[in-house]
Amino acid sequence: MIRVSSPHITDEDVEAVVRVLRSGMLAFGPVGEEFERELARYLEVKHAVAVSSGTAALYLSLRALGVGPGDEVVVPDFTFFATASTVLLAGAKPVLVDVELETYTVDPSQLEGAATDRVRAVVPVHLYGHPADMDQVLRVASERGAHVVEDCAQALGAEFRGRRVGGLGHAAALSFYPTKTITTGEGGAVATNEDQIADAVRFLRSHGQRQKYYHVELGWNMRMSDVQAALGLSQLRRVDRMIEKRRALARIYVEELSPVPGLRLPVERPWAKHAYNLFTVWVEGEGTRDRLARFLGERGVETAVHYPVPLHRQPALAGVRKARGCCPNSEEASKHVLSLPLHPGLSEDDVLRVSRLVKEFFCS
Ligand SMILES: Cc1ncc(COP(=O)(O)O)c(C=O)c1O
Structure with missing residues (x-):
């Protein structure tokens, strides 16, 4: 059978994972931090924060930007479910816009009409690995004072006008599901150039605590383990x-x-x-x-x-x-x-x- 998608796993990947297993330090730690640094370098962004899935990355990006009840978020109608479900999970309302039929990314001509005063964010999806027209997305979003969260789940390594996607908006969500360009089994990351967003994602992915066992806000466990990060780091090298x-x-x-x-x-x-x-x-x-x-x-x-x-x-x-x-x-x-x-x-x-x-x- 010729599979439609398949993870690419080498001996080096296996050895990297086994090293972490043998170390006895399995939860997020030094390997996860190195994965974050290398991923940020690859994406040409200031911060990459590793999380448990692409869905978690979308959700935490929205929460870190303060998106919540009373807000609307523009998302394309033709994408994976999580692009819109995470808006609802954050307490906001998605507004669906059409896509254009050559790249299957958001139709810029639809954005103008969709972006009302209540729109707090726009989530362009770089579907199949082709970037959305970010000039148009960024223009409409900035005219409305809305944030831009790139859905890069399928687009690691794609470029828009010579720049890697993931650093073009306020935040970006990546997925490392096994069908994606690199995998960590399950996993994801938030990329951003803004210290405040990275800090909020770090805080919310780990029970709303900055100091161990002192919880200032309700958060979740949406962390990546070092076992996953070891695979991601090894994959990122190629x-x-x-x-x-x-x-x-x-x-x-x-x-x-x-x-x-x-x-x-x-x-x-x-x-x-x-x-x-x-x-x-x-x-x-x-x-x-x-x-x-x-x-x-x-x-x-x-x-x-x-x-x-x-x-x-x-x-x-x-x-x-x-x-x-x-x-x-x-x-x-x-x-x-x-x-x-x-x-x-x-x-x-x-x-x-x-x-x-x-x-x-x-x-x-
Ligand atoms: C466009 C898009 N957004 C979001 C996601 C969610 O990523 P994950 O499956 O890692 O939660 C995916 C993954 O399937 C995706 O393809």
Whole structure:
């Protein structure tokens, strides 16, 4: 089976984790701190604060910015659930906006109308690894006095106008789930250039205490362990090579599949570096996407749909406000997108085989 995503684990990764296990110091400590320093250096930000998941990173970023009851937060309708659920968990209300259909990131023309006086933050998602148009996001947010929290869960190493995503807004959330560009099993981080935000995230991830057993506020245990951090640190040492491998495989897909009518391939805007956390194509025609997925599955190729249900249709988000004009694109995307296998463990031959099968499907 050619897997759609798969973590890339080397002997060095295993040894790094075993070293921590043997040390007897498993909770967050020196290895976690080193992971935070190296991650901040990689992202070109002042602080990276390691947490238990990307969801925790989004939630803690919002809380650290003071987002809460009475506030609205603009999020795209086409993304993973956590981008919006964390707004509700923080006590605020999401406002859903549509995405544009080439990069599947927030449609800048929708932002203006969506950002009312109650909007306290905007959460652009760099979906699949392609950055959102941050010039537009930052402009609208600053005109409204709103914060920007980048959802970088799928975009470690992506660039906007030559700058790594993660340091472009007030805070950014990263995920190290096993399908992501680097993994810690489960895990995440908040990146920020602002001391106050980093301090608040550190405080809230650990029971609202600055001094051991003295709790000034209600917080959570959303810490990362040193076992996880050891894996993350080891993976981070080769992150650029892993991204280059993803980009090289993506280029093969593009070469092989661009003549195929009925398929729209991912684009890379002139101002963007795509990190290709996912290689997601658009399959034309009613029901064709699902037929292609079945065809590939029967021939040993796993695919996935990111995402089959737009946020405005999620039962848990019933009643959430949609901005005017939201969200025909998101609705269509949920019916047509299909992620093909892409991860550093694949060979060029694997990608050629998948491409051949896709072409066979469209010719048969
Ligand atoms: C766009 C996006 N946001 C947030 C998350 C949440 O990250 P995690 O699964 O680490 O909680 C994910 C991960 O699936 C994601 O893809």
